[in-house]
Structure formats: structure tokens, C-alpha cells
Amino acid sequence: MSKKTWKEIDIASIINKPGSAKDFKTGDWRSQKPVWNEDKCKQCLICWVYCPDSAITVKDEKMTGINFDYCKGCGICAVECPFKAITMVEEKK
Amino acid sequence: MSIKIVAKTGNEAMAEAMRQINPDVVAAYPITPATEIVQLFSNYVSDGKVDTEFIAVESEHSAMSACVGAATTGARVMTSTSSQGIAxxxxxxxxxxxxxxxxxxxxVNRALSAPISIHCDHSDTMGSRDAGWIQILSEDAQEAYDLTIFAMKAAEKVLLPAMVTSDGFIISHAMSRLDMYEDKKVQDYLGEKKPAYTSLDVDNPITIGPLVVQDYFMxxxxxxxxxxxxxxxxxxILLEEFNKTMNKNYKVIEEYNMEDAEYAIVALGSTAGTAKYITDKLRQEGKKVGVVKPLVFRPFYGEDLVKMLENLKGIAILDRSDPQSAMGGPLFTEITSAFYGHEKQPAARNYIYGLGGRDISYDDIKDIFKDIAEYFEKGKKEEAVKYITIRE
Structure with missing residues (x-):
């Protein structure tokens, strides 16, 4: 998403497009990155419940991965996972 | 145009202006010396003379918060306060x-604590001078009335909030002649408000006041x-439109007896009126003295002031507040700043006066004109910032 100049911005930073937060990729805030070990995962989806950025991707009630466009690397999933199936590593940029 | 001539205090004049504006919402908390404005207005509400939703809140923080909430709907919103309230x-x-x-x-301008005082100085609204509001200071009840009506329209045109103030007790509680317009004239002048956005359009939902980080804040x-x-x-331009409609002659910076003046007082609010009267007297003695009164303090008309003042020998800049910068009052620092790099550099001296409602007399004004002439003649050797109306 190309960034607007000050002359292109709507008055008073009003956001007039509902649901536009998804256009704002917060993944580049990350300094730690979660790594998912599918073999250890029991599909309890506790990570999905806890993730504050809805970055755990799920299909047919099964975890499929992590959406790194939005994962901020907070590490809550790694702490909450009862099976240590998610570990945090340093983000290499 | 039909004018009704009445006798009103500054507070009554502002309350009448509010009644004629008939805002959609007023949220306010009373504070001396502005209490009467809201008190009178609440009477208008209970007597059905206005259509306003009046919100009695528990503090000024809540008053302005309620005003912000109401204004996001697109409503025409007003409040009133003073001193600690604006703080x-x-x-x-x-x-x-x-x-x-x-x-x-x-x-209504009143000193800020401590020590506690209920009387006039400009420290309260000067404390808000960086808040992005239009700031207008009135010289008498008539101006307080006129400029309230003007500022409501101007604020809606430029989409910025505005505060019009009167000097506490000196204007707010002193009765004088007031020329009032017909209610309809005021309503016609204001016209219908066209808000920039509204929070109530459910078909077009918006987010107001989102978090903004480094990539967009600036x-x-x-x-x-x-x-x-x-x-x-x-x-x-808007003031000229007001003048035409209401048959007035306001300027963002007023000049009085300035045609061939050698010395001038620059002052805000009621003191400008006292100074004008004294220049009339001194002119009879052949002294070339005048007054420059910034009606609008924010935005600051520095370039215009330089043009009005550049050919003087000396400028006496009066401040009824001291920002405790150890550099003098706000009017002084901003005018001298506007003169930076300008080819003409008249002598400029700052007179801090009247804090906490200390009176400034005719003789004080005469002494200022004497002092600024001496300051110029002696080659600006003394300190530029002088405290007057004080026991030394």
C-alpha cells in the first residue's frame, strides 16, 4: 500500500472505509518469530483463541499456519501452547 | 436593520449571543467569573427559548469531552469557562x-492558581495558545457579543474550534450599552452548519480518532x-462579511490614532480601550501616540503587526500574563519574533501588568507612553521586560 502525502489525507485522520485495518500490515513490527512444529501440534486451537491479531490461520477446523502479514511476534501462542508446538526464534530481516 | 439597544454585562451579552446562535448542544460546568453565561443560558433552555440539549457535567474535562462527542455528530456545539476550567x-x-x-x-479571562484569584489576567487562555484554537479577545461587552456570533460562523467555515474571551469582571460583570441584532438576523448570518463529517451516518460508518503511528502522524x-x-x-475575509452584514467595522488587528504615530501601545482586551482613550487625550497635547489591538491572537498576525509598527520610534507591548520563560509576555515575544531580520527595528519594550486583576489606570497608560519615549531616546539601555502596576 503506497503511503499518502499530507495533502491526500482525509480531514482529521477520519477513516471512511470500514474494516480497513486489514490493509495495515503489522507483520513488520516483529522482532521475534513463532515457528510452528506441525508434528507436535494436537490441533487444540488454543493459539487461535489467544492470538490478539487473528494471525493463526485455520481451515476446516484445523490450524494451517501463521499469517506473517499480521503476526507481531508477541509470543502469546508459544506461551499458551500446551504441547510446545510453537517456539519463538529471532526474526531475521 | 433593526437594532435593539439594551444594557448588559459582558456575561449577559455572551449569553444573549449564545441564545441567538441557538446551538444544538451545550455541555458546561460553572466557574467564576463565567458562571452567569451558563446560568443564564440554562434558563433559556428551561424556558424553551432555545432548542439546545444542555448537558450538566461534573467537570470541565467532561464538558469539553461531551462537546467533542456532540460535535462529531455534526452538531453546533458551545460551552463556556474560565481559568482553572480551561486548564x-x-x-x-x-x-x-x-x-x-x-x-x-x-x-472569561481569569488568573490561574496559585495563588488563587478570581480576577482577570490572560494566563488561562494564553496557556492554551498552542492548542490549535482560534483565539479572539474582546475589548468590551459589544465585542464579546459580536465576536461570539462571528466566531461561531468562522469556526464552522475553517473547521477549527474557536474561543472568544472577555476580561473577567472588567467586562464580564460591568454593565454597558449593547446593540443587539434581531434573532433572525443572527440565524440568517450563521446559516445551516455543514459539518466535515458525521458519526451518525450508519450507511457510511467512519472511524474518528484512530491510533496513528510514525508513518502517518506527521x-x-x-x-x-x-x-x-x-x-x-x-x-x-469572514470578518469583512460580518461587517457588511451587521454594519460593523472590525479588523483582525485594529489601529487607533496610528496615522502619524511615533509611539504605540499594543494591548489585548479591555486595556486597549483604556489606552485608546488616553491617546485621544495625549493627542490634544500634540503627542503622536496610538494603539494597536490584536483582536485575533490565534492565528497570530505577525506580518501585519510588523507593517503597522515598523515606522514607529517605540512600541510598548502590554501583556496581562507572564509565561515564566524569563523572556517576557507572549504578545511581546511573538511581535519581536515577527520583527526578526526585518530592516526596521523600532525600540520595543514589554510591560507586564494587571496580573490577578490588578487595575491599570489612566496614569499607568500615560506613564507607559513616557517610559517608551525615554527608552527609545536613551538607546534601549535598560531591560526590555518591565513589570508595572506593582509595588517595587
Missing amino acids: LMHEILYIASGLRLPIMICG EIKRGQIQAIIDAKKQLP
Whole structure:
């Protein structure tokens, strides 16, 4: 998403497009990155419940991965996972 | 145009202006010396003379917060306060201007604590001078009335909040002649408000006041700064429109006895009136003295002031507040700053006076003219900032 100049911005930073937060990729805030070990995962989806950025991707009630466009690397999933199936590593940029 | 001539105090004059504006929402908390404005207005509400939703809140912080909430719907919103009240509003003042909400404060200038005082100086609204509000100071009840009506329209045109103030007790509680317009004339002048946005359009939902981080904050702030730059160009035009409609002669900076003046007093509010009277007297003695009164303090008309003052021998700049910068009052530092790099450099001296309602007399004004002439003649050797109306 190309960034607007000050002359292109709507008055008073009003956001007039509902649901536009998804256009704002917060993944580049990350300094730690979660790594998912599918073999250890029991599909309890506790990570999905806890993730504050809805970055755990799920299909047919099964975890499929992590959406790194939005994962901020907070590490809550790694702490909450009862099976240590998610570990945090340093983000290499 | 039919004018009704009445006798009103400054507070009554502002309350009448509010009644004629008939705002959609007023949220306010009473404070001396502005209490009467809201008290009289609440009578208008209970007597059915206005259609206003009146919100009695528990503090000025809540008053301005309620005003902001109401204004985001697109409503015409007003409040009134003074001194500690505007200090308590401080946080929300920036939100009102940042969200570009044309809220209006009918203010009464009063000293800030400590020590506690209920009397006039300008330290309260000067403390808000960086808050992004249009600031207008009135010289008498007539101006307080006229400029309240003007500022409501101007604020809505430039989409910035505005405060019009009168000097506590000196104007707010002193009765004088007031020429009032017909209610319809005021309503016709104001016209229908066209808000920049509204929170009540459910078919077009918007987010107001989102978190903005490093990638956009500066762009958004720059947009707000442009609004006050544009307002600086717009206000004289809007004031001219007011003058034409109401048969008045207001200027953003008023000049009085300035045609061939050698010395001038620059003063805000009621003191400018006292100074005008004294220049009339001194002119009879052949002294070339005048008065320059910035009616609008924010935005600051520095370039215009330089043009009006550049050919003088000496400028006596009066401040009824001291920002405790150890550099003098706000009017002084801003005018001298506007003169930086200018080829002509008249002698400029700052006179801090009248804090906490200390009277400034005719003789004090005469002494200022004497002092600024001596300051010029002796080659500006003494300190530039002088404290007067004080026991030394």
C-alpha cells in the first residue's frame, strides 16, 4: 500500500472505509518469530483463541499456519501452547 | 436593520449571543467569573427559548469531552469557562482542534492558581495558545457579543474550534450599552452548519480518532497546521462579511490614532480601550501616540503587526500574563519574533501588568507612553521586560 502525502489525507485522520485495518500490515513490527512444529501440534486451537491479531490461520477446523502479514511476534501462542508446538526464534530481516 | 439597544454585562451579552446562535448542544460546568453565561443560558433552555440539549457535567474535562462527542455528530456545539476550567479542558482542547471540530468557548479571562484569584489576567487562555484554537479577545461587552456570533460562523467555515474571551469582571460583570441584532438576523448570518463529517451516518460508518503511528502522524498534523494557515487568510475575509452584514467595522488587528504615530501601545482586551482613550487625550497635547489591538491572537498576525509598527520610534507591548520563560509576555515575544531580520527595528519594550486583576489606570497608560519615549531616546539601555502596576 503506497503511503499518502499530507495533502491526500482525509480531514482529521477520519477513516471512511470500514474494516480497513486489514490493509495495515503489522507483520513488520516483529522482532521475534513463532515457528510452528506441525508434528507436535494436537490441533487444540488454543493459539487461535489467544492470538490478539487473528494471525493463526485455520481451515476446516484445523490450524494451517501463521499469517506473517499480521503476526507481531508477541509470543502469546508459544506461551499458551500446551504441547510446545510453537517456539519463538529471532526474526531475521 | 433593526437594532435593539439594551444594557448588559459582558456575561449577559455572551449569553444573549449564545441564545441567538441557538446551538444544538451545550455541555458546561460553572466557574467564576463565567458562571452567569451558563446560568443564564440554562434558563433559556428551561424556558424553551432555545432548542439546545444542555448537558450538566461534573467537570470541565467532561464538558469539553461531551462537546467533542456532540460535535462529531455534526452538531453546533458551545460551552463556556474560565481559568482553572480551561486548564482542566486542556487535554481535550487539542482533540477538538485535531479532529477539526468547530466547537466554541465563550470564555472569561481569569488568573490561574496559585495563588488563587478570581480576577482577570490572560494566563488561562494564553496557556492554551498552542492548542490549535482560534483565539479572539474582546475589548468590551459589544465585542464579546459580536465576536461570539462571528466566531461561531468562522469556526464552522475553517473547521477549527474557536474561543472568544472577555476580561473577567472588567467586562464580564460591568454593565454597558449593547446593540443587539434581531434573532433572525443572527440565524440568517450563521446559516445551516455543514459539518466535515458525521458519526451518525450508519450507511457510511467512519472511524474518528484512530491510533496513528510514525508513518502517518506527521502528515496528519501537517494537514491541521494548514488549517490554521488557511484560517489566517480566511478570517479577515469572514470578518469583512460580518461587517457588511451587521454594519460593523472590525479588523483582525485594529489601529487607533496610528496615522502619524511615533509611539504605540499594543494591548489585548479591555486595556486597549483604556489606552485608546488616553491617546485621544495625549493627542490634544500634540503627542503622536496610538494603539494597536490584536483582536485575533490565534492565528497570530505577525506580518501585519510588523507593517503597522515598523515606522514607529517605540512600541510598548502590554501583556496581562507572564509565561515564566524569563523572556517576557507572549504578545511581546511573538511581535519581536515577527520583527526578526526585518530592516526596521523600532525600540520595543514589554510591560507586564494587571496580573490577578490588578487595575491599570489612566496614569499607568500615560506613564507607559513616557517610559517608551525615554527608552527609545536613551538607546534601549535598560531591560526590555518591565513589570508595572506593582509595588517595587
